[in-house]
Amino acid sequence: GQQLNQSPQSMFIQEGEDVSMNCTSSSIFNTWLWYKQDPGEGPVLLIALYKAGELTSNGRLTAQFGITRKDSFLNISASIPSDVGIYFCAGRNQAGTALIFGKGTTLSVSS
Amino acid sequence: EAGVTQFPSHSVIEKGQTVTLRCDPISGHDNLYWYRRVMGKEIKFLLHFVKESKQDESGMPNNRFLAERTGGTYSTLKVQPAELEDSGVYFCASSPYLGGGAHEQYFGPGTRLTVT
Numbered sequence: 001g002q003q004l005n006q007s008p009q010s011m012f013i014q015e016g017e018d019v020s021m022n023c024t025s026s027s028i029f030n031t032w033l034w035y036k037q038d039p040g041e042g043p044v045l046l047i048a049l050y051k052a053g054e055l056t057s058n059g060r061l062t063a064q065f066g067i068t069r070k071d072s073f074l075n076i077s078a079s080i081p082s083d084v085g086i087y088f089c090a091g092r093n094q095a096g097t098a099l100i101f102g103k104g105t106t107l108s109v110s111s
Numbered sequence: 112e113a114g115v116t117q118f119p120s121h122s123v124i125e126k127g128q129t130v131t132l133r134c135d136p137i138s139g140h141d142n143l144y145w146y147r148r149v150m151g152k153e154i155k156f157l158l159h160f161v162k163e164s165k166q167d168e169s170g171m172p173n174n175r176f177l178a179e180r181t182g183g184t185y186s187t188l189k190v191q192p193a194e195l196e197d198s199g200v201y202f203c204a205s206s207p208y209l210g211g212g213a214h215e216q217y218f219g220p221g222t223r224l225t226v227t
Binding site: 004033035040041042043044045048088090097098099100101102103104 | 152
């Protein structure tokens with residue numbers, strides 16, 4: 001089945017630094033999504049991307065849908081302690097169908 | 112508007128026992144999904160309901176897992192008998208009807224299942 005390779009697996013950064021993480025796939029997706037999971041909570045949608053090449057921002061977060069439709073990245077600028085958590089990429093081929101997730105990037109921010 | 116809720120939040124059972132997880136989707140959401148994350152691995156799809164019908168159950172691991180959504184409201188996922196490898200966090204997600212554009216999935220807090 002389809003798989004997503006998400007990297008890095010974990011990151012340890014200082015408050016104020018920028019962060020970048022990405023996902024790649026061997027097959028194409030029509031939708032790329034980025035979720036964040038806080039401890040004890042479920043994943044919360046951060047950004048949804050629907051078109052190849054699309055670049056979308058949500059506050060300090062910016063994500064792009066790769067031109068080949070096989071990859072996506074998420075950038076976080078000027079990180080703050082509350083950015084700590086697990087970030088998941090997810091791909092989907094058709095609206096309403098199952099999401100395919102990456103293994104997650106665990107972000108730690110020290111102040 | 113209340114979000115997706117799941118019960119229980121944690122469950123610890125012995126191998127061979129039965130456990131039933133419950134999910135209450137956001138009111139009015141026709142689509143309900145079950146996912147599972149085994150520790151350190153990706154979140155994996157289990158199955159998808161549209162109202163009370165199973166739309167896609169291709170992710171169900173084996174016949175020890177039984178999901179129901181009677182009446183098209185809340186859903187239950189029963190594991191019987193539970194095995195050690197069933198341990199993980201079980202997430203439920205819901206989304207509204209599919210017409211007129213993309214509708215993303217909203218996740219519940221998950222049920223952490225530990226089989227000993």
